[in-house]
Amino acid sequence: MNYRHAFHAGNHADVLKHITLSRLIALLSRKEAPFVCLDSHAGVGLYDLKGDQASRTGEWLEGIARLWDAPDLPELTADYFGVLRALNPDDQLRYYPGSPELARQLTRMQDRVLLNEKHPEDGQLLKDNMRGDRRVAVHLGEGWHVPRALLPVAEKRALLLIDPPFEQADELERCITALNETISRMRQTVVAIWYPIKDERQLKRFYQGLEKSSAPKLLRVELFVHSPDDATRLSGSGLAIANPPWGLEDELNQLLPWLASKLAQSQGDWRLDWLVQEK
Numbered sequence: 001m002n003y004r005h006a007f008h009a010g011n012h013a014d015v016l017k018h019i020t021l022s023r024l025i026a027l028l029s030r031k032e033a034p035f036v037c038l039d040s041h042a043g044v045g046l047y048d049l050k051g052d053q054a055s056r057t058g059e060w061l062e063g064i065a066r067l068w069d070a071p072d073l074p075e076l077t078a079d080y081f082g083v084l085r086a087l088n089p090d091d092q093l094r095y096y097p098g099s100p101e102l103a104r105q106l107t108r109m110q111d112r113v114l115l116n117e118k119h120p121e122d123g124q125l126l127k128d129n130m131r132g133d134r135r136v137a138v139h140l141g142e143g144w145h146v147p148r149a150l151l152p153v154a155e156k157r158a159l160l161l162i163d164p165p166f167e168q169a170d171e172l173e174r175c176i177t178a179l180n181e182t183i184s185r186m187r188q189t190v191v192a193i194w195y196p197i198k199d200e201r202q203l204k205r206f207y208q209g210l211e212k213s214s215a216p217k218l219l220r221v222e223l224f225v226h227s228p229d230d231a232t233r234l235s236g237s238g239l240a241i242a243n244p245p246w247g248l249e250d251e252l253n254q255l256l257p258w259l260a261s262k263l264a265q266s267q268g269d270w271r272l273d274w275l276v277q278e279k
């Protein structure tokens with residue numbers, strides 16, 4: 001386990017993932033009934049963009065830094081920026097929230113947040129960062145066991161983020177297995193799988209696996225910052241979202257052109273379509 005998310009915190013892929021996560025939580029919060037946010041590969045929860053690891057790559061400069069002072073922030077980014085502004089009250093961008101901190105701050109008193117991180121040091125940092133909030137539980141186990149270990153939940157509504165490091169060749173396949181296990185244990189779960197857009201052949205197999213999965217409906221969201229022809233670099237990233245709440249497609253249709261224009265490097269583009277249509 002060599003991957004450390006601190007090197008990539010706040011990059012274009014994090015921006016897409018975290019704005020989408022903030023909208024999923026907002027849309028689930030329209031109903032009073034509680035829900036549970038689960039994160040199988042949670043990271044440390046909070047990142048210092050001026051720290052050694054993030055400074056070494058500077059990826060955030062082509063990500064969140066491009067949005068921070070934008071005069072045309074869409075209203076749909078207000079929740080996400082609310083968390084960022086709270087972490088950086090002097091208006092200097094330095095601290096960036098990971099998915100655990102976003103889930104912790106954006107969920108309500110009646111909701112719970114269940115986090116899992118396997119790396120022992122990162123898991124301890126995550127515990128330290130989440131300390132004091134009794135709605136949050138941190139597990140230091142195997143992320144791929146999360147659906148079997150933690151589902152179904154008593155609340156009857158759940159959102160699961162699956163965000164592995166993609167260090168190993170079988171991780172796209174494992175995402176599909178985790179999706180199927182989740183749906184078989186709790187059919188209505190909203191499952192968001194993050195994936196890198198790099199190797200088109202591998203991705204083709206992944207899309208086929210998603211199409212054949214047991215998800216009742218599944219939306220594909222992708223943001224490109226380079227042309228996808230070059231398999232040696234990250235051209236963008238995507239989220240496969242099973243059971244997206246009503247309204248998400250419309251919101252993403254508004255957000256994606258803006259994100260593509262702000263985050264484009266050699267090129268900016270996006271795609272939003274259904275891989276599984278509701279029957």
Ligand SMILES: C[S@@+](CC[C@H](N)C(=O)[O-])C[C@H]1O[C@@H](n2cnc3c(N)ncnc32)[C@H](O)[C@@H]1O
Nearest residue numbers: 005041042043098099118119142143163164165
């Ligand atoms: C992409 S990062 C997560 C970022 C986080 N979800 C966010 O958006 O802020 C992936 C994390 O998965 C952890 N990890 C790697 N293999 C794992 C496994 N098998 N089970 C659980 N966590 C794992 C890594 O240590 C890393 O912190």
